[in-house]
Amino acid sequence: MNSPEDNSHFERQKPIYLELNFQIICAVVLIAVIGVSSVTPAFPQLAKDLNINPKNLGLLITVFTLPSLILGPIIGVLADRWGRKRIIVPSLFLFGIAGTACAFARNFDLLLWLRLLQGIGAASLLSLGITLIGDLYTGDRRTTAMGYNASISSIGTATYPLIGGALATMGWYYPFALSILAIPLGLLVLFVLKNPEPQGDRNLKQYLSNAVKVLKNRQLFGLFIASAANFVFLYGAYVTYLPQLISDTFKAPPTIIGLLLSSVSVAITITSSQLGRLARRFPAKTLISASYIFYGLAMLIVPFVQNLWLLLIPSTIFGIGLGIGFPSIQTLLADLAPREYLATIISVNGTFFGLGQTLGPLLMGYAFGFGGINSVFYVAAGFAIIVFFVFRYCTCL
Secondary structure (H helix, E strand, O other), X not given: OOOHHXXXXXXXXXXXXXXXXXXXXXXXHHHHHHHHHOOHHHHHHHHHHOOOOHHHOHHHHHHHHHHHHHHHHHHHHHHHHXXXXXXXXXXXXXXXXXXXXXXXOOOHHHHHHHHHHHHHHHOOHHXXXXXXXXXXXXXXXXXHHXXXXXXXXXXXXXXXXXXXXXXXXXXXXXXXXXXXXHHHHHHHHHHOOOOOOOOOOOOHHHHHHHHHHHHHOHHHHHHHHHHHHHHHHHHHHHHHHHHHHHHHHHOOOHHHHHHHHHHHHHHHHHHHHOHHHHHHHOOHHHHHHHHHHHHHHHHHHHHHOOOHHHHHHHHHHHHHHHHHHHHHHHHHHHHHOOHHHHHHHHHHHHHHHHHHHHHHHHHHHHHHHHHOHHHHHHHHHHHHHHHHHXXXXXHOO
């Protein structure tokens, strides 16, 4: 296996964002987020056409993210043993086929099963995309790459709701067809991506032994909790139930819902693109802690907004939190992880991604059922405060 040092001369030849390997990695991460952000603007219309109670819309997110929760550790050990590409390529093909099939479903139960299959394909994409950055870059270049990657994925997160909202005006099912883009990307990864693939020989017993050691590391566990919490906010409150609030309170069409959901990504893109500079001034732990203050403030403001376009204020605050928090977590994990277990630890973190993605819509769905749409954001604000103190406890050694 080639080491990162073997690639260091090539890395110095051009900026990170111009490197073909990095562009392919970003494309993989862009596909990983298309499965949610492109379809949520269609949720209100989907609920009407299929006669679904809005509180059940979160199931479309939950079944999609559940495989990440279950398969994360397995993906990590296989990627460390067999190589990254052998996992990513079939995952992209499954994602594209099952996701495109969702566009032809007209039954909610069938749609849920297809989303589950698509989620199996999606389970490896985000964590292994981050692992590839850890493989190829070190030091400041790793931090810069993580920031650029988060920035570029945020551009996708900004664009997909706009595209999805526009497509949803023709029918709720059209946004699901965007998943077909994963198939040609799978071919690109197979034939073009150049990555120093590991040649490990770990068995399941070795993996389980190291997984236990990981969970006993309080700093890593604090980062795992922080990762899960990010997705509770993003998938639970913001992505799943903010569209419902906009539709119920302001009677906005899908195109406006998509536009407002996209606004958060502008702040993420600007903030995360400056992560390299911020990281030179503030420790990663400080940036992560600050992100939960931004999350809590944003969630608390939402119920008090009386004008549709003033929702841009909490969206921007929320985006700043994600822009500094999410890539800082990934960078710190890559720095702390032994290289021979990089994919394993990043994928264990992916399990916590799945935990947050899966529990977020369910928890916020219960809050919605108990106290209405505003209670979703009050509960999220309270959760941000709790996570702030839990993270500080776990990482202050």
